[in-house]
Amino acid sequence: MESYRAHVLEGASAVDLVVALYDGIIRFLHGAMDAVEQGDTDARRAAAKRALDIILHLQARLRMDVGGRPAQVLSEFYVSIFAQILQASQSASKAKFEHAIECVKTVRDAWREAARDPAANPSANHVLSENPHSELSGGAAEDASAAASWTA
Numbered sequence: 683m684e685s686y687r688a689h690v691l692e693g694a695s696a697v698d699l700v701v702a703l704y705d706g707i708i709r710f711l712h713g714a715m716d717a718v719e720q721g722d723t724d725a726r727r728a729a730a731k732r733a734l735d736i737i738l739h740l741q742a743r744l745r746m747d748v749g750g751r752p753a754q755v756l757s758e759f760y761v762s763i764f765a766q767i768l769q770a771s772q773s774a775s776k777a778k779f780e781h782a783i784e785c786v787k788t789v790r791d792a793w794r795e796a797a798r799d800p801a802a803n804p805s806a807n808h809v810l811s812e813n814p815h816s817e818l819s820g821g822a823a824e825d826a827s828a829a830a831s832w833t834a
Contacts, residue, residue, distance in 0.1 A: 695797070697793060697796055697797045698797055700740070700793050701790060701793045701794055701797055703736050703739070703740060704786055704787075704789065704790035704793060705790065706732075706733075706736050707733045707736050707737065707786050708783055708786055708787060708790070710729045710730070710732040710733035710736070711729070711730075711733050711767070711779050711782055711783045711786070712783065713725070713729035713732075714726050714729035714730045714733070714767075714770070714771065714779050715776050715779045715780065715783075717729055718774050718775070718776045718779065719776065723774070726771060726774060727771060730767055730768075730770070730771035733767055734764060734767055734768070737760050737763060737764050737767070738764075740756075740760060741757060741760040741761075741764075744756060744757055744760075756789075759785075759789060762785075763782060763785055763786060766778065766781065766782045766785065767779075767782050770782055
């Protein structure tokens with residue numbers, strides 16, 4: 683499975699890679715939820731830390747000078763979701779992890795839409811094939827499309 687992922691990501695565009703990072707956040711948050719159900723504190727913390735590491739990476743890669751308002755919205759989202767994940771992990775709350783997953787999925791789906799836009803993503807049909815209808819709060823379609831033109 684790892685070699686498949688590596689092969690798929692090898693030819694992925696920057697937007698496709700951002701979507702893959704969001705998928706990673708979601709995967710680790712599900713792992714943290716499983717750890718909560720099993721009462722495994724170490725696994726919960728490790729999974730939450732991996733999700734937080736991805737968020738920190740995404741936050742550090744934002745280019746406010748190029749991204750403008752969409753970059754600011756994403757920065758605020760990253761701060762918010764970081765805090766939510768910390769709270770979920772500290773309280774070992776499955777419900778809080780579920781809420782964080784839903785928030786991340788909403789933003790991930792907006793990135794998927796941007797990934798399908800040939801103007802924003804030259805390899806629009808390369809990796810992604812689903813058709814989500816979720817949006818970011820505010821002007822999500824414009825924000826996600828504009829965001830595709832800068833490093834995330």
